[in-house]
Amino acid sequence: MKKPSNYIGEFEELVLLAILSQGDNAYGVTIRQALEEATARSVTIGSLYTTLSRLEEKGLVQSWVGEPTAERGGRAKKHYRVKGSAQSLLKEVRAARQRLLSLEPVGGIG
Amino acid sequence: MKKPSNYIGEFEELVLLAILSQGDNAYGVTIRQALEEATARSVTIGSLYTTLSRLEEKGLVQSWVGEPTAERGGRAKKHYRVKGSAQSLLKEVRAARQRLLSLEPVGGIG
């Protein structure tokens, strides 16, 4: 739960949104799936977990391991939840972009 | 005009938006001012120029040096314009975020 910086990157932001989009079912596989569908780009699982770890180090997400579901086999899922501090950062960066867009003299970019 | 990657970072995105917001008057000083007002964070001039250079390397912005204005003294301004390729990338990442938000099961984050 360090606090190395106050900045979140582009991919980190997408990961946070992906977690939110999965509600109570946010873990590695579902988060990845949401990302790939939303971005139409491949997301390697290693990249995702690295980012999830860093987000947790920064205190932006919280995680806990669930009970292993009796489906076929496989390790227990590690669930993720977005913390309030992250919501604030998301709001901030969205607001900053909006402010710049509202100054846009040509009138919107799409 | 290299093409090292297809990714744009968070700050790069803000810089692109800031350039757009300045219309025909986008150069170091005005871009920086727009950024600081929109983000409420200090932006050192070195950081900005580094990012502008990288954006130009990636072919996302175009620059040209203007005539020196007869105001007091000082070097000629280097003007920047956002290219179409950048507009596309901006659209893409905005769309990706929007897609994730629209799946948001809790109902919006602010």
Added chain:
DNA sequence: ACAATTTGTTCTACATTGCAGTACAAATAG
């Protein structure tokens, strides 16, 4: 019990971006 299979996470390594300080360049004024 234990090897094979399945599901899922951690580790290692390097590329790209973010960020700041300092040096440098080009213009005007006196």
Added chain:
DNA sequence: CTATTTGTACTGCAATGTAGAACAAATTGT
């Protein structure tokens, strides 16, 4: 031709992005 003003380029390191392979924990079948 020096001082001042305005503005840009250079250097170096920290933080993020990205991928591949190794590792871990569960179930199934024999």
